[in-house]
Structures are given as C-alpha cells and as structure tokens.
Amino acid sequence: MLGRSDTYTPTNSASKSTLWGDFKYPRDTEIFGEGEPANFVYHINSGAVRTFKLLPDGRRQIGAFHLAGDIFGVENGGAYRLSAEAILDTRVRIAKRERLFAEPPELGAFSTKELLTLLTKTIEHAENHLLLLGRQNAVERVAAFLTEMDQRLQSPETLILPMTRRDIADYLGLTHETVSRAFAILIHSGVFSFPGPSHREIVLHDRTKLTRMALWPEHPLR
Amino acid sequence: MLGRSDTYTPTNSASKSTLWGDFKYPRDTEIFGEGEPANFVYHINSGAVRTFKLLPDGRRQIGAFHLAGDIFGVENGGAYRLSAEAILDTRVRIAKRERLFAEPPELGAFSTKELLTLLTKTIEHAENHLLLLGRQNAVERVAAFLTEMDQRLQSPETLILPMTRRDIADYLGLTHETVSRAFAILIHSGVFSFPGPSHREIVLHDRTKLTRMALWPEHPLR
DNA sequence: CGACTCCTTGACAGCGTTCAACAGTAGTGG
DNA sequence: CCACTACTGTTGAACGCTGTCAAGGAGTCG
Secondary structure (H helix, E strand, O other): OOOHHHHOEEEEOOOOOOOEEEEEEOOOOEEEOOOOEOOEEEEEEEOEEEEEEEOOOOOEEEEEEEEOOOEEOOOOOOEOOOEEEEOOOEEEEEEEHHHHOOOOOOOOOOOHHHHHHHHHHHHHHHHHHHHHHHHOOHHHHHHHHHHHHHHHOOOOOOOOOOOOHHHHHHHHOOOHHHHHHHHHHHHHOOOOOOOOOOOOOOOOOOHHHHHHHHOOOOOOOO | OOOHHHHOEEEEOOOOOOOEEEEEEOOOOEEEOOOOEOOEEEEEEEOEEEEEEEOOOOOEEEEEEEEOOOEEOOOOOOEOOOEEEEOOOEEEEEEEHHHHOOOOOOOOOOOHHHHHHHHHHHHHHHHHHHHHHHHOOHHHHHHHHHHHHHHHOOOOOOEOOOOOHHHHHHHHOOOHHHHHHHHHHHHHOOOOOOOOOOOOOOOEOOHHHHHHHHOOOOOOOO
16 A cells, blocks of 8 residues: 555645645545545545545445545544545645644634534535435436536536546446446436447536436435 | 424423433434424433434435434534434433534533534444445345444343334345344354344344354454 | 234345456557 | 557346245234
8 A cells, every 4th residue: 555655746845834735646546545544634626536445355335526626534533534546637735634723723724613514514425325325226326426426516518527437336336337227227218418438438418408317206316 | 294392201391501401202203303403412311213314205214323322413504414213212311502512612511522523423434334335235234233233332241222123224225124034144154142032122142152243254344 | 802013934026246248448569 | 550458338148135025923002
C-alpha cells in the first residue's frame, strides 16, 4: 500500500501560511487507505474519487462517489473509515485536519457547524443507500444511481459518468453484467437514449427523458 | 400517523427545571415518524427500538436497533431521517433538542464533542451496514447480526433478542424465511445451540460457541 | 377455546450471478 | 501507421441463492 507521499504530485506545496495545498492523483491511484490516520481533509478541484470498503476475499462496497467541489476524508475519530482512490486524474486541495478544525478556528477553517452539516449529509446519504441496497431491485438501483448523479451534476445537458460499470456495480451491490443489463432495460423501455460512444461514458442527450424516468410510478425514488 | 402526544404515557412529566422527562411507549407503537420535526432526543431506559425507512409499496429497511442505554433521535437538520417504533414496551427519557444542545450548554446537556461522537458512531455503523447489505450473503448477514448483538449486549451468558424474524430480515435486507433458514444452517453446522423456547427469542447458551462463530475463517466479520 | 402472531419448513420460481464469448476503444511500441 | 495487448462493455446460457407461496406447529391473549 502506497503512502500519500508516494502518490501525490505537489503543484503548489502547502506552506505554513496557507491552509490548503494543491495535489494531483493519477487515475486509479490510492489517496488513502481504510484504517490509516486521518491527517488530511480533501477538496476536489477536478476529477472524481471513490471511497470503499473491502472484504478479505476482494468483495468491494463503494460507499460514495465524490465529484468536483466535494469534500471527503473528513473524520471525527483518528482513522479513515474507508479507502479512497482516484477514478480519473484528480486535482485536490488538501488541508491538515488539525489546522482545519483548530480551536480557535483560523481563517478559512471549518466551523463546528459546517463540520456537523458535512457529517449529517454523510449520514443521510448512507441511510438512503441502505434502503437501496437492502430493498430495491437492479433496475431501481441503476435508475436511482442515474438520478443521483444527474442531480449532483445539476442536470447537465449531457450527463457524463466518470466511473466504470464495475464501480457502479460495487456502489449498487450488483455485478457489472447486471448493471449493463439494467442499462439495456432502461434504454429499451425508452427511459433514456444511449447514442454512445460506449466507452466509459453514458451520454444522456435528452433531459426530458431522464425527467420522465424520475416520474415512473413504479420507481420509488428516495 | 399518531403524534407523540397521542402515544406517550408520562410517568414523570418534564418540568421546566429538569432537562429529561420519562415516558413509556407500548410495544409496536410509533415514537416518531420520518420527516417529522426533530424536537426531542431519546435515551432508552429499558426496552428496544427500531428505526427504519419505508418505500411507498411497504418495503421496509431497518437502519438500526436501539437497546437499553442507547440514545436515538439525534438530528442536526430539522427533521427525523427515519421513523422509530418500540419493539417492546419501552421506557425512555426525553429531552428537548433545543435545550440539550443549547448554547451555552446547561447542566447535563450534550457538548458538541459528544454530539460529534454520536454522529460519527452512526456513520460508522451505517457504512459497515452498507458492506453487509451490498456484498454479504444470507448466512454471513445473520452471523454478523448475532455477533453485533452479542457485542452490544456485552456477551451475556444468554443472548436474548427482542426483535422478530421479520425485524431481523428487514434489518439485513432478507425475508423472514431466509433468516429462519440461515439460523437453521448455523445451528446444524454446530455454530451455536438453539434450545428454545422458540417464540420471539433466540437463546444462545454457550458463549464459547458463539466465539467460535466469530472466528470462522470463511466469515469476514466486520 | 378460538383467533392471532410468530416461526419453521417444503416446493418452486425468478432474479441476479457466474462463466464465457465477442466487439469496440485506448494505449503502446515497432 | 499498424499490430498487438489490455481494458471496458455487451450479450447469451446455465446455475443457484433468495424470494414467493403455502402449510402447519407452537405460543399468546382475550
């Protein structure tokens, strides 16, 4: 397991006077590992990150995807609860936890209220995800995933997803084959168009069609 | 949906000078509903509580069981994220949120640090549960459930579970039949004894056997 | 005692996994 | 520029775990 110092590329190293420093992580590299001391908090400038847990036999559960503008790696205890990897080449701003949550707060640092809000958002997301993993079928999961990404990317004209089918599968508790089949079902049922190119991108050209998906009577969206 | 005032039984009503008041909820009654204003925080004196989300068609996902000594109903936002019901006749102490988290804190109130710890524990539990729901099979889920309850009840000589098979199933994302079959498999594989009586209780007489279960090489416990 | 709930067990169906083959794309190096 | 490889995604076929449906036993309560 590579430590952070082995993988980051400083583009503007954090001096003692600036709270945040800029770093880059190439695609598919580890940002931090589950159980490591949670010394840093990350803010994504561009790119995307997956956080996940692994079982000893390799089974993986992705807890969340983090996109540009998101903050991740915020811990209250001393260690990261999940591992984090870059999905794409990703630029992040990093702050030392002890400074970000210093008492009294320094300029640009997090207030306790902001920390509470972050943690609450994490809980909300996890609890909605529990319902999805425990009680929704494959097509519902994939549809909910698309809806979530669409909302988080603020319903762009073209929805481009950075993660692979396997990432989506490990997020939704499915196999990548089942995810692929669920996409096919959604396509053939006219829920959205899928003009390709097919490689690592899903392009949704018609926003109204995605809106219709969200209004399925059979689809119990969160 | 009944309001709290319709279901509680005051045994020692909260006066303006005491932070906590005592109340009782009969078995299978609602304590609060998802989306209601989160005006109270609950501390369980005796009994047990389930918190859960429902889909419109009735599918239910239990997020957590709360036992004697546990605190639940703590929210940062304004509304409860899950519904809560008493599993047994349950005695709780209730505090008004605004007083419990008042600034400056009054005597007996929560510090921000304690609140953060509570929220962090909630996140940890949820994220472990995501892995269970997304990536573990039925027998693994039931075994993990037993291990969790055993730990939380501090490995008592006899482990008595207050919840029904259906509650367990809705906690583990299974059906009650599958839970029942998983118990049978664990029993027949000699992991633990199951002498009954069979009604709404699972009695584990041999603690060392439960310990052996936790040490299964094939069982990737959390 | 009768009605109800809870639990177990069997038979069967079905959804999702597993295994496999193949196509399309990107990346690499000659 | 092209050959080669690796990776991603799609699709088919068969399997199997879990869900569904059903029946029956046991305990509880009025």
